[in-house]
Amino acid sequence: MTRSVHTISRETTACEVAVLFAEHTIGSTVVVAPETGEVTGIVTESDIMQQVAAGADIESVRVDSFLSAPVITIDSSENIHTAADVMKDHSIRRLPVVDDGDLVGILTTTNLTHYLPRLRKTILRERNERSGQ
Template sequence: MGIKSFQGQRAEPEKIQSAPILVKDYMCHSLITFSKDDPLIKVIETLMKNKISGAPVVNERNELLGIISDGDCMKQISENRYYNIPIGDRRVEEFMETNVTTIDKNVNIFDCASLFHKHDCRRFPIIENGKLIGQISRKDILCAAMKLRAQNWHC
């Protein structure tokens, strides 16, 4: 008895076509946001209560003005302690980051992952017609990757 070999034509494996997985598939629509006039202490309390690291700052028309993060708050706490100045009535607009990179909801999540690496940020606001419609975070990308792994990646 020997090894039998099939000498016929080999069938090519079937390629499964799937639609790209986009930012809109994993973005968060329900956001905690702040106003530029909110007190910094409110931001700190809200970030802690909701276990988030930052949030968009919007105006009354839901247009993005900036991002306020736990890092912005930490910097202020550190500086105020150094100079022995209470946080008091300090407002979001004094500390928020206004140079914010946004992303389109139709970007592929793999391209979005590359943008996170390139920009070294934790979240991208998503704007449509000038309004904030959502946000995607690094955690959202990780969730998408794990879901894909379960479906497609073979280790």
């Protein structure tokens, strides 16, 4: 997972999010309640593009009018297989990771793609150890 997650509040404008995406080369941001730190939504590049395509005034439209909610999250104690299943079952590409309700990271399909070669090596090593090789 990526541990440094950029977060915003519901009052952030679409334009501010677009700038955040460009400055940090990211494709999503998690919306949190400033008072509690509770994850309340997620905004992606696609969400911003839909606003642009719809002719929205991105300088003034706030993310609370188009963010995705409720957010599917996963506890940090879960394994990678469970996370991949959650992403597949919910057809999502970004999965915020929480620890006792606090945001600690985000898992993306890109993270999973980078993990696959390591997972393959682990599976092959375990298979070889079981077969006595």
